[in-house]
Each structure stands twice: as structure tokens, then as C-alpha cells.
Amino acid sequence: MDQTKAEHDLGLMRRVAADDEGAVAELYDRFGPLVYRMAYQALPTRAEAEDAVQEVFVRLWRTAAKFDPKRASLVTWVMLLSRRHIVDRLRRKQARIKAGKLEEAWSPPADTPEMGGSIERDERMAGLMEKVEKLPELQQIVVKRAYLGGQTLKQIGDELGVPLGTVKSALSRALTRLRERINPEEYV
Amino acid sequence: MNKSMNTLHTTEELIELAGLDAMGLLDESERERFDRSYDAAPPHVQAEIRRAQHRFASDHSLLPEVEAPASLRSRVLMRVREAMLSTAGTAGSISQAGVRSMLPIWRAAAIACGTAALVLGAYSMSVTDEANDILAQFNANQSQQQLLETSPRLREIYLSANKRDFNFLPASSDFQSTTLTARLMLDPDNGQAVLFIGGLPEAFGEYSLVVQPADQAPTRLADFPAIDGKAQVNLDNIDVTTANQLIIMGSDDQGNDMPILRSGDA
Numbered sequence: 438m439d440q441t442k443a444e445h446d447l448g449l450m451r452r453v454a455a456d457d458e459g460a461v462a463e464l465y466d467r468f469g470p471l472v473y474r475m476a477y478q479a480l481p482t483r484a485e486a487e488d489a490v491q492e493v494f495v496r497l498w499r500t501a502a503k504f505d506p507k508r509a510s511l512v513t514w515v516m517l518l519s520r521r522h523i524v525d526r527l528r529r530k531q532a533r534i535k536a537g538k539l540e541e542a543w544s545p546p547a548d549t550p551e552m553g554g555s556i557e558r559d560e561r562m563a564g565l566m567e568k569v570e571k572l573p574e575l576q577q578i579v580v581k582r583a584y585l586g587g588q589t590l591k592q593i594g595d596e597l598g599v600p601l602g603t604v605k606s607a608l609s610r611a612l613t614r615l616r617e618r619i620n621p622e623e624y625v
Numbered sequence: 626m627n628k629s630m631n632t633l634h635t636t637e638e639l640i641e642l643a644g645l646d647a648m649g650l651l652d653e654s655e656r657e658r659f660d661r662s663y664d665a666a667p668p669h670v671q672a673e674i675r676r677a678q679h680r681f682a683s684d685h686s687l688l689p690e691v692e693a694p695a696s697l698r699s700r701v702l703m704r705v706r707e708a709m710l711s712t713a714g715t716a717g718s719i720s721q722a723g724v725r726s727m728l729p730i731w732r733a734a735a736i737a738c739g740t741a742a743l744v745l746g747a748y749s750m751s752v753t754d755e756a757n758d759i760l761a762q763f764n765a766n767q768s769q770q771q772l773l774e775t776s777p778r779l780r781e782i783y784l785s786a787n788k789r790d791f792n793f794l795p796a797s798s799d800f801q802s803t804t805l806t807a808r809l810m811l812d813p814d815n816g817q818a819v820l821f822i823g824g825l826p827e828a829f830g831e832y833s834l835v836v837q838p839a840d841q842a843p844t845r846l847a848d849f850p851a852i853d854g855k856a857q858v859n860l861d862n863i864d865v866t867t868a869n870q871l872i873i874m875g876s877d878d879q880g881n882d883m884p885i886l887r888s889g890d891a
């Protein structure tokens with residue numbers, strides 16, 4: 438990564454950690470749209486997506502002092518924290534539903550994306566799902582459950598009776614294949 | 626932790642998992658193993674992993690083409706500001722410890738909140754005697770009124786007609802202490818909650834809050850530091866069931882987690 442950019446990013450995160458409101462605004466301007474797209478894809482409603490984005494930026498502020506450009510670029514750091522937060526939120530939601538004994542309203546993530554299933558969400562997922570459907574069966578299942586449903590890899594392995602290593606490999610290959618299909622020119 | 630979790634990943638495995646880590650798809654134990662393996666890897670492998678993760682994180686083609694609402698920016702900035710104010714108002718000890726100083730803009734905001742709190746004060750003082758005791762224990766140097774002035778969230782929860790309180794009990798005999806105390810105040814109508822903890826054991830460098838429904842794996846809700854054994858944590862999307870299944874964990878220098886307190890109805 439460009440050294441100047443890395444230094445700028447480190448300075449930005451130090452200012453965020455020092456409660457600099459302007460730095461938080463700059464961070465949002467750079468990554469807010471990306472975080473929103475992630476939340477919008479994973480969560481069932483716009484309201485939940487917007488709430489999750491707010492939580493993510495609070496989390497970015499809280500952890501800003503830990504940012505180390507030698508370990509990860511800023512976009513990787515933001516992506517990682519955001520995805521973890523969104524996945525945790527999905528898992529919490531599943532846990533709450535289960536804890537409330539609403540088994541009739543909850544079924545384990547199956548072959549369709551879990552958490553919502555609204556028409557709006559189905560429409561927004563249509564493009565991605567079309568590509569997912571072309572993957573080998575195991576890869577389809579793990580993408581839907583892990584990437585879209587928020588299930589842990591261990592849960593998926595246990596439920597499918599498949600070793601954890603196989604689940605990880607299938608998910609890794611699936612995500613690489615999806616990216617190849619969406620951006621074929623990068624892989625020529 | 627099973628035996629395989631203690632072994633390091635091979636270079637091939639590390640590179641295969643780089644994308645999953647960047648996309649937040651590894652389980653917590655897997656993340657730790659990945660991080661340990663990364664730290665032990667030679668520099669050229671680390672560089673390759675960083676590049677692979679940067680590629681994954683920079684490629685947004687799997688995401689839907691959608692624009693964030695324009696109003697979201699101001700709401701995000703407001704939420705972060707509220708969190709900053711809340712931290713600044715947690716305790717005088719935080720400022721004294723030099724962890725975060727209160728910037729002039731936050732002082733001004735605190736004064737503005739204080740003005741609003743004067744209006745609410747008479748009512749809140751009458752309904753919060755029991756909570757006042759907890760807050761007095763939480764911070765002997767700061768009154769309940771001062772806490773309310775610097776935390777709009779806390780004020781809202783106080784004034785909620787359906788406010789619920791949850792106590793915490795020591796998770797084991799190792800943590801029987803007269804000073805260790807925690808209390809969660811929840812507005813069940815909007816899921817917002819504030820957790821106050823005091824007397825946390827100093828043996829732990831970091832703390833976390835997890836929810837663990839019966840017979841299920843725990844899910845981490847928040848990581849937080851403690852200053853002089855005290856911490857204040859703002860939480861969202863908490864319901865009564867969740868509030869009854871919380872565990873405050875301590876993490877030592879080796880990364881070992883240990884349950885300190887468990888929640889229950891007050």
C-alpha cells in the first residue's frame with residue numbers, strides 16, 4: 438500500500454481515537470456508504486441496517502487506537518470490524534428468537550437466505566443469488582449460511598456433518614469464484 | 626479449546642483463510658488461531674496475506690448497489706458524539722487517568738445537556754432513588770444528576786415508564802467481593818440499555834459482555850476497558866430475555882476469558 442496513504446490513514450484513526458469529530462466525519466465519508474451496503478445486504482430491514490451502521494461507527498471510534506496499518510489497510514480494518522459486527526447482530530437475533538421459544542417462527546438457515554425473507558430483500562439479493570446458484574452445492578450452502586445467514590462455520594459443519602476444514606475451504610473457494618464471475622477481467 | 630486450535634495454520638491455509646478473516650467470517654476461536662499463525666509467519670507470507678485481505682476488502686462487487694440515506698451521516702455523527710459524551714461522563718477518574726480528555730466541544734454539549742436535565746431533574750430525582758444508590762457506588766465523585774447531564778441515553782432510560790433493572794451476581798466464588806457490583810438499566814421499548822460496573826478485579830486487562838442462552842454458544846456483545854475497576858457500557862437491541870442471559874467476562878494477558886458476573890432480574 439502507498440506509504441503516504443498509510444500514514445494519512447494512521448493519522449486519521451489517531452484523530453478519531455482522540456475524539457476529533459471532523460475525523461469521524463471524514464471516516465464516515467470514506468466508508469459510510471460501504472458499511473451501509475454491507476448492513477443492507479445482511480439485515481432484513483432498512484431500519485436495522487441504518488442502526489447497525491451507527492453502531493459500527495461507534496465501534497470504529499472505540500477501537501480506533503488499535504488500528505495498525507502494518508497489520509491491515511484501513512479498508513480491511515473497516516470491512517473486518519463491520520462484518521463482525523453485522524454477523525454478531527445476526528447471531529444475536531437468532532439467539533433471541535430461539536431463546537423466546539418461537540420455534541415456529543425460526544428455522545435453521547436452509548437453502549435460502551435467513552433473517553427476513555422480505556420481498557424487498559429477495560429483490561436486492563437477486564443478482565447475487567443468481568451467481569450463487571451456479572456454484573457447486575456445498576459452496577452454495579455455506580455461502581448462504583455463513584455469508585448471508587451469519588451462521589458460524591462450526592455450526593454449519595456440525596449441521597451438515599462435514600469437517601470444519603471442508604466448510605472453510607468451500608466458503609473460501611465460493612467467495613473467490615463469485616468474485617471471478619463478477620469481475621472476470623481481473624482474473625484473466 | 627481442542628487440540629487442533631493450538632496448532633498453527635500452514636502458509637497455504639493462512640492464505641486460504643485470509644479472505645474469510647477479512648470478511649469477518651471466521652469464528653472467534655478461528656480468528657485467534659489465524660492471528661497467532663499470522664504473527665508467527667515469515668514477513669513475505671504476512672505481506673501476501675495483507676495483500677490478499679486488501680483485495681477482498683477493496684472488492685465490493687458482492688454488495689448490492691444501494692445508496693445510504695443522506696440523513697444517516699448526521700445520525701452516525703450524533704451517535705458517536707453521544708458515545709464520546711457518555712465515556713467522558715463515565716467518571717472523573719477517566720479524565721484523571723488521562724485516557725480521554727473532554728474536548729471543549731464536549732464540554733459545551735455537556736452544558737447544553739445539563740440545561741435540559743434541569744427541566745427533567747425534579748422528576749428523575751423522585752423516581753430514581755434506588756438507582757441513585759447504585760450510581761453512588763459506581764462513582765463516589767459524581768452525582769446521579771451529573772451522570773444524567775452527560776448521558777442523554779441514561780436520561781432517556783430513567784424516564785422510560787417501563788424501565789427495567791437487572792442485577793449481576795458473581796459467576797464463581799473467585800469473585801465474591803463486597804465492591805464488585807454491576808447493574809443494567811434497560812428501556813424495553815427501544816432496546817437501549819446502560820450497564821454500570823464497579824469493583825472489577827485488576828487481574829484482567831480487558832473485559833467483554835457476552836450473551837449466552839441456555840445450551841448455546843456465547844455471543845460477544847461488547848468489548849470494553851475499565852478505569853479503576855469501573856466501566857459504563859451502552860448497549861442496543863437488548864430485550865428482557867437477553868438481559869437475563871448476560872455474562873461479564875475478563876480477559877487476561879494470555880487471552881484467556883473467565884466469567885466474572887452473571888445477570889438476573891433485580
